[in-house]
């Protein structure tokens with residue numbers, strides 16, 4: 256409810272200098288949506304390609320796209336790919352890919368709000384595991400019923416911006432194996448954490464190398480900036496080639512019933528990675544600038560988490576009361592839990608943002 260009110264306030268606010276840090280979508284340095292140059296180029300090619308038409312795709316999608324998608328997350332030299340123990344089925348973006356059903360599903364607390372609705376509506380019992388303190392996370396993994404599904408953010412955790420270290424991932428994998436849990440990776444920000452697709456796939460590839468069967472829900476909304484094209488893929492790694500064939504057939508049945516046929520446009524666009532670095536670097540720069548201004552203003556508190564957190568979001572640590580004041584007095588909008596989208600900051604508004612934070616920290 257509070258969230259909906261906040262959106263209403265944002266749209267009603269006539270201040271030309273209002274700052275929107277609530278939206279989970281990339282903005283350029285002028286605060287404008289950005290069409291990646293590679294996407295522009297592919298769109299032009301698509302327009303003039305005489306071989307393209309608007310026929311239905313196969314129920315599991317465009318095979319060149321789903322194979323490329325598996326390569327992108329698993330690595331081109333993945334053993335699972337060589338041994339044909341994988342499959343990819345196109346989905347309605349990351350949200351659609353998350354939407355697949357028995358066991359209890361554990362999602363992180365906090366997490367992307369839609370996880371509750373997606374798994375709840377699909378008929379799962381949804382429980383949460385405490386996130387970002389490794390000790391409580393391990394405890395939740397150990398005490399959950401054996402054979403539970405654990406939804407793990409592959410990289411750039413939303414909303415905390417804190418990912419496990421490689422050592423912590425190894426520990427998580429060891430407990431998941433011991434407890435016979437099933438790892439379900441939600442990967443909505445590959446490339447956003449480090450600017451490298453490969454680095455951001457480290458955790459997923461570690462699990463595959465360790466012999467796990469996994470599901471990975473891949474979204475191309477953010478890393479290709481094609482939010483409304485609803486482009487995603489559910490990549491599955493199985494133990495055998497025959498299982499991959501069987502799972503593909505089951506997922507085709509589910510696709511047929513839920514969407515009948517996947518959309519082609521976004522799948523045709525996803526074929527390059529160069530532009531990720533531009534977005535990741537601008538976000539990293541805004542993290543540094545925010546901390547530089549807060550240091551300059553001698554704002555009380557330790558702000559190093561802003562630069563140590565990664566990905567699109569940052570948990571500022573501001574309280575609900577401070578979030579209210581920053582909105583009313585400074586026209587700065589963020590979610591009530593103090594999460595900001597770093598992509599909403601740019602060279603023109605980062606100082607004003609820091610000043611607003613400085614004010615609420617001292618006075619609210």
Ligand SMILES: Cc1ncc(COP(=O)(O)O)c(C=O)c1O
Pocket residue numbers: 279347348349350351367408413441442443474475476482487
């Ligand atoms: C953690 C996480 N998973 C999945 C998604 C799905 O996004 P989409 O359905 O646009 O691909 C998002 C979007 O914000 C997200 O933050």
